[in-house]
Amino acid sequence: MSDKTILVTGATGNISSLVIPQLLASGSKVRALVHSADKAKGLSGKGVEVIVGDFDDPASLQKAFDGISAAFLLTPFGEKADALARNAIAAAKKGGSPYVVRLSVIKAGPDAPTANTRSHGQTEKDLRESGLPVACLRPNYFMQNIFGSLQAIGSDGTFYQGMGDGKLAMIDVRDIADSAVKVLLDRSHAGKTYSLTGPASITWRTAAQAFTAALSRPVKYIPIPPEAVADNIRKMGWGEWAAGVMRDYSAAYGSGWGDLVTGDVMKLTGHPARSIEQFAREVLAPALSRK
Numbered sequence: 001m002s003d004k005t006i007l008v009t010g011a012t013g014n015i016s017s018l019v020i021p022q023l024l025a026s027g028s029k030v031r032a033l034v035h036s037a038d039k040a041k042g043l044s045g046k047g048v049e050v051i052v053g054d055f056d057d058p059a060s061l062q063k064a065f066d067g068i069s070a071a072f073l074l075t076p077f078g079e080k081a082d083a084l085a086r087n088a089i090a091a092a093k094k095g096g097s098p099y100v101v102r103l104s105v106i107k108a109g110p111d112a113p114t115a116n117t118r119s120h121g122q123t124e125k126d127l128r129e130s131g132l133p134v135a136c137l138r139p140n141y142f143m144q145n146i147f148g149s150l151q152a153i154g155s156d157g158t159f160y161q162g163m164g165d166g167k168l169a170m171i172d173v174r175d176i177a178d179s180a181v182k183v184l185l186d187r188s189h190a191g192k193t194y195s196l197t198g199p200a201s202i203t204w205r206t207a208a209q210a211f212t213a214a215l216s217r218p219v220k221y222i223p224i225p226p227e228a229v230a231d232n233i234r235k236m237g238w239g240e241w242a243a244g245v246m247r248d249y250s251a252a253y254g255s256g257w258g259d260l261v262t263g264d265v266m267k268l269t270g271h272p273a274r275s276i277e278q279f280a281r282e283v284l285a286p287a288l289s290r291k
C-alpha cells in the first residue's frame with residue numbers, strides 16, 4: 001500500500017466499523033488493526049488491508065503503524081487503555097509520524113470524575129507531548145450504550161440506569177463516525193479538539209418516551225442508585241475497575257456533568273446530530289425486531 005494509507009484501529013467495534021466503509025467510499029486506502037481475526041471476516045474482501053494484532057503486542061502494532069499517512073486511534077474501554085495508547089504512540093513515532101485522530105471522551109482531563117475520563121486525559125497529554133500531529137474527538141455518552149439493556153427492553157419493556165433525572169446530551173455513534181471520517185480526511189484539523197454531542201440534553205425519561213413511540217409499546221425507565229450499577233457490572237464479571245467507572249459515570253451524569261450541547265457534529269459533517277427519536281426509530285427498533 002502507498003504512504004496514503006489510513007490505519008483504523010478498533011476496526012470491528014461500534015465506531016470504527018462505521019468509519020471504514022466511509023473511508024473506502026472516499027477512495028482512501030484503508031488498513032485495519034483487527035484484534036480477533038474471526039470478527040474481521042469480510043473486511044479483506046472489501047479491499048481493506050487487515051493486520052491481525054494487539055495494542056499489547058509491539059511487533060503487530062508496528063506492522064500496523066508502518067508507512068501510513070493517518071491513523072484513527074481508538075483503544076478499548078479498560079484499565080490498561082492509556083498504556084495501550086502509549087504503545088500505539090511509540091509505534092506511530094517509529095512508523096513515520098502519521099497524523100493521528102484520537103477517539104477520546106467528553107471532558108477528558110486529570111480532574112474528571114471517572115477513571116476512564118482521567119485515563120483519556122492522560123492519553124491526550126501523551127499525544128500532545130509526542131510531537132505527532134493530532135486531532136482529538138471527545139464524544140459524550142453513546143446512545144448505543146442502551147444495547148446493554150436490549151434484552152430487558154425486549155422482554156418486559158424496562159431499562160435501568162443510575163443517572164436519576166440528570167440531563168445529558170447523548171450522541172448517536174453514527175455521528176461520531178461521520179465526524180471522525182471528516183477529521184481523518186483533512187489534516188488541517190491537527191491541533192484541534194472537538195466535543196461531540198447529540199442535538200439536545202435529555203433525561204432517560206425523555207429517552208424512554210422516544211423508545212415507546214418507536215416501538216409502539218411502553219418502555220419504562222427505572223432509576224437505580226449508582227452503587228447498584230456497580231453491583232450489576234461486578235455480577236457481569238467486568239471487574240472492580242469497570243464497576244467503579246460505571247458507578248462514577250452514573251453519579252456524574254446524574255448531577256448534570258454531561259449536560260452540554262455543542263455544534264461540533266454539524267460543524268464537521270454539515271448535518272445535524274441525530275436525535276434520540278431518530279436513534280430509536282432507525283437503530284433500536286430494527287435491532288429489537290431482529291432479536
Ligand SMILES: NC(=O)c1ccc[n+]([C@@H]2O[C@H](COP(=O)([O-])OP(=O)(O)OC[C@H]3O[C@@H](n4cnc5c(N)ncnc54)[C@H](OP(=O)(O)O)[C@@H]3O)[C@@H](O)[C@H]2O)c1
Binds near residue numbers: 140142
Ligand atoms: N460508551 C460510551 O458512552 C463512550 C463515550 C465516550 C467515549 N467512549 C470511548 O470509546 C471507546 C470505545 O469505542 P467503541 O465503543 O467503538 O469500541 P468497541 O465497540 O468496544 O470496540 C473496541 C475495539 O477494540 C478492539 N480491541 C480490544 N482489545 C484490543 C487490543 N488489546 N488490541 C487491539 N484491539 C483491541 C476490539 O476487538 P475485539 O472485540 O475483537 O476484542 C474492538 O474492535 C473507548 O475508548 C471509550 O472510552 C465511550
